[in-house]
Amino acid sequence: MILSALLTSVGINLGLCLLFFTLYSILRKQPGNLYVYAPRLVDKEKSRQQESGDFDLERLLPSAGWVKNAWQLSYDEILSISGLDGLVFTRIFTFSLRVFTIAGVIGIFILLPVNYFGNQLSDDFGHLANKSLDSFSISNVNDGSNRLWVHFSAAYIFTGVVCYLLYNEHNYMSAKRIACFYSSKPQPHQFTILVRSIPSSSGRNISETVESFFTEYHPSTYLSHSVVRRTSQIQDLINDADKLYRKLGRMKSNNHSQQTFRRDGFLGLTGRKVSLSDHYEKKLEDLEVNVRMEQNLSDGEEVPAAFVSFKSRFGAAVALHIQQGVNPTEWVTEQAPEPRDVHWAFFSSSFIKRWIFKLVVPVASFALIVLFLIPVVIVQGLANLNQLEVWFPFLKGILSLTVVSQVITGYLPSLILQLFLFFVPPIMLTFSAIQGYISHSRIERSACSKMLWFIIWNVFFANVLSGSALYQVNVFLEPKNIPRVLAEAVPGQASFFISYVVTSGWTKLSSELFRLIPLVCSFCKRLFSGKDGNEFEVPSLPYYNDIPTILFFGLLGITYFFLAPLILPFLLVYFCLGYIIFRNQLLNVYAPKYETTGKFWPIVHNSTVFSLILMHIIAFGIFGLKKLPLASSLIIPLPVLTLIFNAYCQNRFLPLFKAYPTECLVKKDREDQNEPGMAEFYDKVVSAYQDPALMPVQYPRSTDRDTSPLLHSTEV
């Protein structure tokens, strides 16, 4: 790729971004789009009054007020709006901006000139605009040249800077986590643990076993427990009832005057004519009765698991951290998630099913990640028109048209690839869900890691090591060849990744802002069914999908920093845009459904360390290829030092992301002792962990149809 082509691409994408921004700034002011662009605010019913006003001209003028609002948002506000997870998410941008500002200064002002004035590639004829992008990369530095020591020093300095910033950030995040804990009100999940694999004892049911065990061994701190029950059948019934209720609601509102009839006999063909809505209402009543019957019956379906609550946080921690029973596979304890975060379906699947999935899912994920390349390669085979003509001779006439052939070779493969990629995050989420985690937040975290590996393998390695998929796996079976193979392949893909940042990165951000799919959906809904206010739900930010993408751009920046510093300005633009856009989205669009309390941060840390090590491996290979063996050997301490740094960070910070220390727990418990509302709170804790499927079900009758349904609520 030559420089002018890159600049054209940048120009087009910049234009597109500006267009999206302008459209956004207009569309967001239309009251009809409120549910698309500010659902969080609508939910809080703050802005409803403000913006319900009449039409005025200002609504059609683009404005940059939202940028200012997003910019001014402080970290404390983010914390109060989106919790620690939102803070982690915005801090990824802050951290990346810091890293790549420093990297950019070093890269553009020191490395780029060194690369440019080398003449290994010797294409110094022609104008600057016709220069290949490769002449800005390390490939252009002469073999064995002492100028490579500049790159060598840059690698050391950059690693130092990243580690320093990473340490600071980790420190900041863990301090915030503790501060949040200190400032939090008493919450049921702080006082509760989940106990699984409760042994069955003869003559006693599970509830009695739990009661006697904890009153015996934790007499002074034990408060209460609630045994979990298998509720998949009830949940199915409730889902049916919900569907029926919605159908009924729609039917009533649409055809308020005209009555529809059907016969109540076999297949609706025989028997007495009844009003269709009466028929459904009867069915709904039957379902309700069924649900209630099942709820009362299902005592026998107790699962050997219970949420056990204690009178103090420290009491819960004691039971959590120390092995309870003599058999370590019984009385297994783990932290209870927030009540709204519990993944109740987990308890309904049988032990053997969970066990098999636990073994199978990692294998399946690994297979999906590694073998995803195969369909991609096949699809890219479409670009090979001759092959296609051999397979489908009747297409010959069509394929000879220039337009068709261009579409097929140019756009179709990448379109199909994007389509494939579109389905991967939900697949990963499903994988994580059946893998057997008890909370939604844990599932998301697991899906996040899976997605990260997926992207790194299928975008980075697949592009770098082009060739057959099998050959690539082979490379990783011969570890000693890895640095050489990477060093040969990675610099060559610099121009591809620069344009990847510009096209994929920038576009993703502006489409995030523009929310095209929700916009279209909302438009269609309004077109066909009038208002859509009732069934409106505030979305939560899909961290498992967005964090890996951002981290991948970080990886690109770190690995290409000393190979092709030209990528850095484009990355900086990406991170600046992301910084503003996601702050805006957190402010207006997303509201968290549950909290991981900052547990995404270790993923960010690990990914950054991985990127650094990858850079070092490539550097080791590059200096070997460039015939500077001394630099190649002197780079070896760098990954070792980085790993030691990582081990230190794991020791220093990771425990704080797993559990709270005695000091915090005891202090917080002491504060509570003087609180007057604790007795009331204990009552709340006792009933907090109720499976929503076991809540009383009551659909409002026809007379009070307009109020929102009295559905089972999981809030406490």
Add this chain to the structure above:
Amino acid sequence: MILSALLTSVGINLGLCLLFFTLYSILRKQPGNLYVYAPRLVDKEKSRQQESGDFDLERLLPSAGWVKNAWQLSYDEILSISGLDGLVFTRIFTFSLRVFTIAGVIGIFILLPVNYFGNQLSDDFGHLANKSLDSFSISNVNDGSNRLWVHFSAAYIFTGVVCYLLYNEHNYMSAKRIACFYSSKPQPHQFTILVRSIPSSSGRNISETVESFFTEYHPSTYLSHSVVRRTSQIQDLINDADKLYRKLGRMKSNNHSQQTFRRDGFLGLTGRKVSLSDHYEKKLEDLEVNVRMEQNLSDGEEVPAAFVSFKSRFGAAVALHIQQGVNPTEWVTEQAPEPRDVHWAFFSSSFIKRWIFKLVVPVASFALIVLFLIPVVIVQGLANLNQLEVWFPFLKGILSLTVVSQVITGYLPSLILQLFLFFVPPIMLTFSAIQGYISHSRIERSACSKMLWFIIWNVFFANVLSGSALYQVNVFLEPKNIPRVLAEAVPGQASFFISYVVTSGWTKLSSELFRLIPLVCSFCKRLFSGKDGNEFEVPSLPYYNDIPTILFFGLLGITYFFLAPLILPFLLVYFCLGYIIFRNQLLNVYAPKYETTGKFWPIVHNSTVFSLILMHIIAFGIFGLKKLPLASSLIIPLPVLTLIFNAYCQNRFLPLFKAYPTECLVKKDREDQNEPGMAEFYDKVVSAYQDPALMPVQYPRSTDRDTSPLLHSTEV
């Protein structure tokens, strides 16, 4: 090697063993050898009266009474004599006997005939005695023959049997551990934890910081603490004083009548003539004064570590398992070892030294293990006489003598190798000691693992993959070649390892029984210095040296089980002998100095699982080489299932080897509440963790020289 040669070797070694046994049964009855063959009993002063009698003829007749005694020893007796570690040690033999009895039945009656009636090696001329041992191994089965499915089934059945026995044994050991805990008297280390990295707070010393922290956060259970001090200087002084005291003692007893004089001035050449013993006594007194001064002075040398004791075992466990301070690198807690087990030197080394050693020692151990081959290869180059003649031409005359050349080529290399091997266990122990463990038992366990890897690599792999050391390391960098390389090499070494079992294994056991070195030492001492009773110490069994050796024979048996079943009878003899001999030694010779409370067992478990996996890898390769690819693929589930089994065992049993569960701790604490002696015991706990270097030092004066010295005692 042919069968008759093997039988000759077996005959010679069996004869040697019998000779050793006979000599032992006579020598052990001589009163003078009591300190060699029954130091444990002497220490208990049981047998002193019994065997101090006059000479009678029976003393010169060999007898097998000791075999009977050893055989009749029950596990409960072993437990009371040698603790759980002794039990683990004897159970290794029981377990191996069970495994190899079953393996022997399958191997000898099923696999051996199948191998023998193959004709791949086609040397079916001649008599049975002239048969090569290879015709009894899998190499003799025809390529692609369906008889290989017998081996395939044997691999599956054997793995199943080993896993079943392993599970039972693990279950037995963990149950014993819990039972021992229940039946134990209150011991200081059960109530104590070691707290390290105590943060320094301004204006308070470490003792006050500890006091205030634990009274704040563990008000109901905290009992007391003792801060550790840096005592290496005092220890040096005490060592000097000890040496001087012994010298003085020897001097007095040897030359009781004749006085030796020297001058008290410069270098003993000038000044007044004084009695030499008076001179030393004066010096000893000075040293004592110095020690006392240092002991009082060293308050400033507090180490930020303390043994913190609690009023209950559960209280100690709570503080142990939950992170204490907000900074996880401060207030680091770990289980306190028994007071006599504490490795006090650990606290004297500085933080930075410990940190460096912690990083360097594993690397050094790894290097020692892997690179040990290089000197071995060089030494084995000695066997190459021509080379030697080129280097040292003047030796030509000597080397041409047949005897000399035979000695050099036949014995010298193996002698030097054995000499090298002799120094490895102490080196490994030193490595583990400087690696930074706080207890002697932990050091021994670490040395045990190191030795195990050392033996597996340097005896098994070095012999299997003969060739240059570097080439072998290369094999392990290309993982996919490992099965093929092993399958090609391992069966060929069967005859070597059979004779290894017979020569090295059997000999080691009989020399263990005969205790040649202590016997010679004791003889010399009696010859030169009369009695040696006063400076007599009961040895403890060097588990770190013996367990790896035994496990290595287990590995040989498991890997060669289906390759060359002829090894199994010889292994069975080895384990039978070991069973009797080590029981006898535990009964008579060794007494434990400290306990790991059975923590060697997980090493045994892991080593067995490793052996199984190694067998599976070889089987995978062998079936490939033997052109039975279906069997080769069908063997793959076997290691997977074994690893799942291992993971289950880790879950099920390993936690019990790390700490005791709430259930046990609370029950045991309740029992104690009714105990009348607890107040007294608490007093004992408070003073239990005293550095022996800080104990008052007082050597008895000349008047009371005959009583044993009032040395600092570590017992509580």
